[in-house]
Amino acid sequence: xxxxxxRGVCCPTNFVKAKLALEMVDEGTVVELxxxxxxxxxxxxxxxxxxxxxxxxxxQAEEGHYVLTIEKVGE
Amino acid sequence: xxxxxxxxxYSRHIMLKEVGGKGQKKLFDGKVMMIGAGGLGSPIALYxxxxxxxxxxxxxxDVVDLSNLQRQxxxxxxxxxxxxxxxxxxxxxxxxxxxxxxxxxxxxxxxxVREIIAGYDFVIDGxxxxxxxxxxxxxxxxxxxxxxxxxxxxxxxxxITVQPGESACYRCIFPTPPPKDAIPTCSRAGVIGVLPxxxxxxxxxxxxxxxxxxGELLTGRLLTYNALRMKFxxxxxxxxxxxxxxxxxxxITDLVxxxxxxxxxxxxxxx
Numbered sequence: 001x002x003x004x005x006x007r008g009v010c011c012p013t014n015f016v017k018a019k020l021a022l023e024m025v026d027e028g029t030v031v032e033l034x035x036x037x038x039x040x041x042x043x044x045x046x047x048x049x050x051x052x053x054x055x056x057x058x059x060q061a062e063e064g065h066y067v068l069t070i071e072k073v074g075e
Numbered sequence: 076x077x078x079x080x081x082x083x084x085y086s087r088h089i090m091l092k093e094v095g096g097k098g099q100k101k102l103f104d105g106k107v108m109m110i111g112a113g114g115l116g117s118p119i120a121l122y123x124x125x126x127x128x129x130x131x132x133x134x135x136x137d138v139v140d141l142s143n144l145q146r147q148x149x150x151x152x153x154x155x156x157x158x159x160x161x162x163x164x165x166x167x168x169x170x171x172x173x174x175x176x177x178x179x180x181x182x183x184x185x186x187x188v189r190e191i192i193a194g195y196d197f198v199i200d201g202x203x204x205x206x207x208x209x210x211x212x213x214x215x216x217x218x219x220x221x222x223x224x225x226x227x228x229x230x231x232x233x234x235i236t237v238q239p240g241e242s243a244c245y246r247c248i249f250p251t252p253p254p255k256d257a258i259p260t261c262s263r264a265g266v267i268g269v270l271p272x273x274x275x276x277x278x279x280x281x282x283x284x285x286x287x288x289x290g291e292l293l294t295g296r297l298l299t300y301n302a303l304r305m306k307f308x309x310x311x312x313x314x315x316x317x318x319x320x321x322x323x324x325x326x327i328t329d330l331v332x333x334x335x336x337x338x339x340x341x342x343x344x345x346x
Contacts, residue, residue: 012086013086015090016086016089016090017082019089019090019095019096020077020082020089020095020096023095023096023097047090050092051092
């Protein structure tokens with residue numbers, strides 16, 4: 001699976017980078033985003049949902065960061 | 076592919092649903108020709124450069140004068156005596172080194188306007204005289220090139236976007252220039268300094284939207300603005316079937332200068 005590591009990237013640059021990564025893949029592709037706890041995990045999923053993408057899952061990893069699984073919707 | 080620095084610089088664009096990385100690329104690939112580097116041209120130049128419009132052409136034969144600085148915000152006190160196109164280019168590239176600025180240190184006229192606008196996607200009229208406004212309209216209509224008209228005087232401004240063949244052009248509204256003595260210029264009539272900021276910024280917005288292919292352009296409606304009463308008004312304008320250039324039986328089929336509409340200083344400069 002395509003994974004984008006956005007740990008250590010501040011808001012809103014993490015969202016901007018996630019959005020650019022999703023632009024690069026075909027519709028229906030599932031992408032995994034690694035996000036820090038706090039602001040990033042609060043904001044990025046919501047913003048990507050606002051863009052029309054489908055949130056498939058959000059799990060906290062043992063190391064403390066979050067793994068957001070998202071399906072690209074739209075061209 | 077955007078660099079990390081570009082991602083940061085354009086992040087507030089990329090975040091927008093209507094822009095994104097793809098839209099930002101459209102702006103990079105966009106070519107906008109702006110005629111006039113004065114009051115209207117200043118905000119146009121600065122905002123287009125800031126937005127990352129990749130190629131910006133800028134035409135003006137004038138040099139910066141002390142009396143310009145009350146409204147022509149791309150020019151600074153130390154630029155007095157410098158060609159306006161050079162002064163504007165310096166600010167644009169200092170703000171955003173990503174953009175290419177082509178300068179044309181000339182007045183536009185029937186002999187050169189066609190060549191100046193060729194190769195650009197969108198044209199912006201930020202000039203201060205009717206001769207230029209008519210010849211820019213005619214050149215854009217004949218070349219089928221979309222453009223934004225803007226005009227200001229005292230406390231009033233107006234702007235309309237023209238999609239040749241599809242929407243009304245400047246001559247659909249004003250078939251010929253006003254009588255020679257009925258034309259006051261900014262230098263004779265005065266202009267409130269913030270006015271070109273409002274109108275020029277709207278014109279730059281139209282160029283950006285055109286390049287993005289998003290939203291609705293200001294076509295088929297003349298937007299007028301009065302700063303004293305703080306009122307915007309929209310006047311619907313249909314294509315005029317009797318328009319001398321884009322009507323059913325056009326009488327203007329080639330570019331000509333409207334000599335009567337020229338300012339005395341323009342005529343001297345065109346010699």
